[in-house]
């Protein structure tokens with residue numbers, strides 16, 4: 406199929422990163438001309454999590470700064486842009502609104518088409534941007550706010566095979582770090598602490614392995630770590646560095662085992678030729694190695710985009726928006742910001758969602 410070259414401006418503001426990017430999509434692939442991510446970590450640090458009101462205000466203040474920087478870095482004038490793609494959900498509503506309002510202003514002012522993009526579709530389509538994988542493929546999204554398996558068969562064709570019924574795994578890593586006095590974000594800290602630990606010392610559960618299918622749960626695992634810590638404190642008045650290493654190693658091994666087994670099932674169920682992962686938790690060496698091994702055993706190709714494109718960014722939104730644009734999708738000034746927006750509307754709603762915002 407021949408395609409004209411498109412230049413897309415992407416905007417993302419659904420959680421705690423204000424991002425803008427310019428993407429050029431040609432016939433055979435896309436090139437990221439710029440990708441600006443203004444993190445809000447420092448603003449939320451004192452609160453131990455993302456505060457929605459603070460996030461919304463910071464997005465409203467910074468989104469036009471991010472857009473201007475993305476255009477300047479790309480060396481592209483607004484007149485050269487073909488369409489504006491913006492995250493319209495799911496996420497923290499105040500932040501999503503700030504991005505949607507900005508995109509509407511630019512689209513109306515410059516007379517450009519507007520495309521509302523599902524944030525999860527942005528993540529889920531990233532392996533096509535980075536590795537040009539063909540349809541269909543199996544996608545595992547694992548971050549602080551997301552955890553689900555999807556079969557991706559087109560820019561607007563997602564089948565959800567399963568997901569977490571409570572916490573996202575990154576959220577569990579962050580909570581375990583907090584329980585053990587390690588700084589945030591907890592994932593990398595727990596991984597480092599686990600290096601010198603014995604994963605077999607504490608008998609931690611492997612939640613939902615006894616239940617058929619691909620749903621996951623991480624809340625009970627976090628509670629088990631809390632109990633084990635409290636038992637140590639009750640016994641000897643505190644925990645040693647070795648205790649902490651053993652708890653981290655045990656917790657990480659449990660998350661790894663659960664993700665590996667559910668991925669095995671998802672691959673067996675779908676026979677997908679590619680397993681792709683995205684999200685901060687995919688940065689974990691032990692988890693990554695286990696998923697790679699599972700893919701290999703099924704004869705599937707393992708694709709893990711570079712971390713900067715695995716975590717929240719606007720290049721993925723521009724890319725998903727461009728793919729939808731080619732399908733003929735256009736939104737207008739009635740485009741609404743949505744706190745919840747499941748990718749697969751045919752699947753039943755999940756019971757829980759990440760505490761960082763309703764991620765459907």
Ligand code: KG4
Nearest residue numbers: 548549550575591592593684685686689716
């Ligand atoms: O995708 P991401 O940057 O942001 C969203 O959640 O949207 O993911 C961040 C999450 C945090 O919970 C962080 O602790 C976790 O990913 N994470 C990790 C590692 N690096 C980041 N978890 C486990 N091991 C890691 N090495």
Ligand code: ZN
Nearest residue numbers: 528548716717
């Ligand atoms: Zn995300």
